[in-house]
Amino acid sequence: MKGFSTLFHKEVMRFWKVGFQTVLAPLLSTMLYLLIFSHVLGRHVEAFPGVPYVSFLIPGLAMMALLQNAFANSSSSLIQSKITGNIIFLLLSPVSYPEIFLAYVLASSVRGIIVGCGVFAITLWAVDIPLKFPLWALLFSLLGSFILGATGIVAGIWAEKFDQLASFQNFIILPLTFLSGVFYSIHSLPPFWQAVSHLNPFFYLIDGFRYGFFGTSDVSPYFSLFVVSLCLAAVSLFTLWLLKSGYKLRN
Amino acid sequence: MNPAIEIRQACKRFGHIHAVDCVDLEIGQGEFFALLGPNGAGKTTLINLLSGLTRPDSGRLSIMGYDVSREYRQARRAVGVVPQELVFDPFFTVSEVLEVQSGYFGITDNAAWIEEILEHLDLSSKANTNMRALSGGMKRRVLVAQALVHKPPVIILDEPTAGVDVELRQALWEFVRSLNQSGHTIVLTTHYLDEAESLCSRIAMLKAGKIVALDTTRNLLKGSARRVKFQLVPDALPQKLHPFLLHRESGYHVLKLDEFSDLEPMLEILRQSGVAVTDMVLPHADLEEVFVEIMSRQ
Ligand SMILES: Nc1ncnc2c1ncn2[C@@H]1O[C@H](COP(=O)(O)OP(=O)(O)O)[C@@H](O)[C@H]1O
Ligand SMILES: [Mg+2]
Numbered sequence: 001m002k003g004f005s006t007l008f009h010k011e012v013m014r015f016w017k018v019g020f021q022t023v024l025a026p027l028l029s030t031m032l033y034l035l036i037f038s039h040v041l042g043r044h045v046e047a048f049p050g051v052p053y054v055s056f057l058i059p060g061l062a063m064m065a066l067l068q069n070a071f072a073n074s075s076s077s078l079i080q081s082k083i084t085g086n087i088i089f090l091l092l093s094p095v096s097y098p099e100i101f102l103a104y105v106l107a108s109s110v111r112g113i114i115v116g117c118g119v120f121a122i123t124l125w126a127v128d129i130p131l132k133f134p135l136w137a138l139l140f141s142l143l144g145s146f147i148l149g150a151t152g153i154v155a156g157i158w159a160e161k162f163d164q165l166a167s168f169q170n171f172i173i174l175p176l177t178f179l180s181g182v183f184y185s186i187h188s189l190p191p192f193w194q195a196v197s198h199l200n201p202f203f204y205l206i207d208g209f210r211y212g213f214f215g216t217s218d219v220s221p222y223f224s225l226f227v228v229s230l231c232l233a234a235v236s237l238f239t240l241w242l243l244k245s246g247y248k249l250r251n
Numbered sequence: 252m253n254p255a256i257e258i259r260q261a262c263k264r265f266g267h268i269h270a271v272d273c274v275d276l277e278i279g280q281g282e283f284f285a286l287l288g289p290n291g292a293g294k295t296t297l298i299n300l301l302s303g304l305t306r307p308d309s310g311r312l313s314i315m316g317y318d319v320s321r322e323y324r325q326a327r328r329a330v331g332v333v334p335q336e337l338v339f340d341p342f343f344t345v346s347e348v349l350e351v352q353s354g355y356f357g358i359t360d361n362a363a364w365i366e367e368i369l370e371h372l373d374l375s376s377k378a379n380t381n382m383r384a385l386s387g388g389m390k391r392r393v394l395v396a397q398a399l400v401h402k403p404p405v406i407i408l409d410e411p412t413a414g415v416d417v418e419l420r421q422a423l424w425e426f427v428r429s430l431n432q433s434g435h436t437i438v439l440t441t442h443y444l445d446e447a448e449s450l451c452s453r454i455a456m457l458k459a460g461k462i463v464a465l466d467t468t469r470n471l472l473k474g475s476a477r478r479v480k481f482q483l484v485p486d487a488l489p490q491k492l493h494p495f496l497l498h499r500e501s502g503y504h505v506l507k508l509d510e511f512s513d514l515e516p517m518l519e520i521l522r523q524s525g526v527a528v529t530d531m532v533l534p535h536a537d538l539e540e541v542f543v544e545i546m547s548r549q
Contacts, residue, residue, distance in 0.1 A: 006354025014342050085338035089397065092302055092332055093355035094324035250306050 003095035004103050011107030015073055022073070022111060027118045030065045034058065034123070037183055047185040048216045055129045056214075059137075060182035062119035063209045066141055067202065070112030070148035071155070071173055074104040078156025079165050082249075091250060097243035101153065101236070108149030109142065116141055129213055136221055137212025143228045144205040148173075150235045157248050176202045186218050201231045253316030255280045255405045255436035256301065261310035263296055263460075270296040272460035273310070278438060278453075280315075280404070283431045285447035285468075286440045287542060288457035294440045295335055297457070298409050302332045314405055328356060331398035335409040335440075337390050339382040345369075345393055346378040349400055356401035368396045371426050388419050395423065399430075406430060408439040412446065424450060448472075448538040456545055464545045472536050477508045479517070482530035489524035492517060503532070 015022040038054040047056040081087035090100065123129075131137065151173075159165040180202035186194050197203045198219075208224035211217035217224070243249075256278040263271040271293045278284050286294050299305035300312055303319050303326070312319045317326035340348060346365065353361035369375045372392040377385060385393065391411065398406060408427070412420045420443075428450065431437045441447055447454060447468075454471055456464040464471065480503040481488075488496060488504050495506040495517070508514065521528060 002357040002359060003355050006351055009354075010343075010351050017342055081340075084341070085334075085336055086340040088304060088334060088338060089340070089352060090355065091304055092327060093352070094327040094357070095355050096324065246306055250304060 001099075003093065004099035007090065007095060007100065007103035008107055011073070011077060011103060012110055014077055015107070015111050022069070023115055023118065026065050026069050026072075026115050027122065030061050030115075030119050031122060034061055034119075041183070045184065045188075047188070048214055051214055051216070054127050056185070056210075057183065058119065058123050058127060058129055059210050059213045060206050062116045063141065063144060063206050064177045064180075064182045065119055066112040066116035067144050067148045067177055067205065068173065069115045070108040070145040071152040071169070073108040073111040074149050074152030075156040075159070075165055075168070076152075077104070077107075078153060079159050079162065082156070082160075083162075087249065098240065101150070101240055101243055104153050105146055105149035105236075108152055109145035112145035112148065113141060130215075131213055132215040133212045135212070137209055139225070140205055140209040140212065140228065143225075143232055144209070147201070147205075147228070147232050147235055150232075150239045153239050154235070154242060157242055160248075176200055179203075180206045181218065182206055201227060204228050252280060253313075254278060255282065255315060256438065257311075257313045257316075258297075258301070259311045261297070261300055261312055262308045263293075263300060263305060264308055269293075269460045271300060271307070274457075274460070274462055276455060276462065276465070278436065280436055281431070281434060282436055282438075282453055283428075283451045284436070284438045285451035285454045286438060286457060287444065287447055287454060288440075289546065292457040293460040294457055295409055296460075298332065298407055298438075298440070301407065302330060303327060328401060329403055330405045330407060331401065331403035333394050333398045333406075333408040333411050335413070337387060337394070339385075339390055339393065341381070341383045344379050344381050345374060345385070345396075348382060348393060349396055352397045353400045358401060361400060364402065365396075365400065368399050372396055373422065388415055391415055392419070392423075395426075404434070405436045405438070408437070410440050410442065412441060412443060420446075444538040444542055454538075456542065458546060463548070468538070471541050472538065474541065477511075477536060478505055478534060479508045479514065480505050480530075480532040480534065481521070481528055483521070484527045484529050487526070489520055489526060491520050491524075503530075508533075 034057060038057055041053055045053045047053060078087070155165055155168045159168060179197065180200050181197060186197045186203065189197065204219070204224035204227045207217045207219055208221050208228065211221040254277045256276070258274055258276040261271055261274045262269070274297060286297065288294055296305060300307050301314060301319060303323055306320070314326045315329040317329060319326045343351065349365045350361070353365070369378055372395060374389070374392050374396065377389060382390065382393065395411065411423060415423070424446065427437055439451070451468055453467050454464070455462050478497060480500065482503050486502070492506065497505045497507050499505065506517065518528070
């Protein structure tokens with residue numbers, strides 16, 4: 001376990017030492033989204049009955065920032081270590097692949113959750129958001145950060161250059177987060193797009209997370225929990241298998 | 252007693268290149284061993300197979316009796332590798348890097364040993380310096396320190412003195428020699444053959460992934476063709492000695508000398524031919540010659 005805790009601590013230190021880019025920058029961009037969307041759409045949209053649009057938007061944006069930053073943490077750490085070559089110090093050590101998996105996932109989770117909490121901390125004084133079921137909210141934020149932390153490991157192992165990683169982020173992660181109902185309730189979409197949204201795992205993360213705040217959601221939180229848990233299991237097993245195989249790391 | 256390193260029929264190909272081609276090698280505990288060969292011979296790949304950075308296509312490798320894939324945790328605890336490339340983590344200071352490396356090996360409190368290594372490598376004053384701010388030579392020392400945090404019985408150094416100034420080279424070798432004297436097995440690769448000759452008791456030479464020579468340094472040196480150089484007046488070699496002539500070299504005739512006892516008859520022939528010897532040199536065989544000779548075969 002010492003190997004795991006050392007790597008976990010190192011990974012947390014790594015983003016914390018450059019917190020300006022890894023925590024403050026994403027907080028700033030999330031605030032810009034909030035400012036623009038709430039002003040442009042706020043007067044026209046009522047997503048959930050009786051919930052002002054800004055209140056509806058904030059948990060979605062917080063979750064989006066959480067997911068993106070959890071992904072960014074493990075993926076950028078791995079690709080940097082690969083490109084600079086210092087990944088060998090870990091590969092030369094007896095740290096096992098489940099320990100490597102856990103350390104990267106949990107460090108990503110920490111960064112995601114710090115950024116997510118940051119969004120609430122900044123908006124707390126201005127916007128009134130209920131928190132009906134905090135445990136649901138916590139559960140979905142943990143599961144979401146784990147899924148994206150693990151996905152970041154896969155992307156970091158697969159990518160050989162920063163632009164490949166950027167493609168992964170721009171063509172997969174970003175569309176999935178934007179089309180997951182962060183900015184709207186999917187009930188406001190035409191039936192076809194509603195059906196498409198139901199294929200997006202991020203939708204269940206955001207919807208379940210929002211349930212924790214408003215006690216209202218597009219689908220049942222239990223169903224969301226089921227889908228999200230299934231996704232986490234699948235991504236985790238795949239990532240563990242990838243790490244065990246030594247794919248692109250030990251060749 | 253298990254051998255420090257045991258390699259059986261190890262093969263590794265990259266595309267159609269046989270980087271390591273069915274290598275068998277055994278290195279005993281406490282040896283000071285050199286792995287020599289031109290660039291691209293497969294030295295680094297062989298080391299990577301041992302350290303687990305690369306997986307073999309076939310064959311078995313073990314360190315201190317531990318299989319490097321099945322018992323990878325024990326095998327990796329038993330070996331410290333100083334990589335050829337000057338890699339570092341730009342986020343951390345020297346002592347942070349060493350603490351992290353200790354943690355990877357499951358060591359909780361390593362401060363005393365880290366301090367000792369830093370002292371030996373003349374790095375104490377840099378303990379709190381960020382890795383980015385170190386010179387190349389200093390980074391190389393940190394690599395050595397990182398390989399030693401877990402006190403491995405086997406230490407592998409891949410060209411540790413490439414691009415390093417003379418002073419550090421000597422200090423480094425002195426330190427490595429003292430590690431060997433305290434019982435550590437040392438395996439090194441280097442382009443400075445004089446270093447290998449003076450430090451190592453046994454040598455393997457690698458060419459295109461295959462071991463082409465494996466013997467004690469002493470035997471390798473003995474095996475090289477001995478020579479004698481004469482400066483003559485008049486400057487003409489008697490007919491009878493022509494079969495021994497290897498080449499001429501700035502006023503000297505260089506003759507092949509199989510045994511020292513052949514020297515007496517040669518001098519006798521020169522005397523009978525009325526040729527005076529104004530200078531005679533018996534050059535020492537050195538590893539460079541042996542190396543060039545072995546590498547030029549086929
Ligand atoms: N990752 C790799 N991919 C493709 N070829 C490689 C790789 N690593 C080494 N090689 C090739 O394998 C051969 C042996 O390389 P190496 O072990 O680095 O030699 P040395 O350390 O003796 O200079 C070389 O031909 C090299 O180009
Ligand atoms: Mg090499």
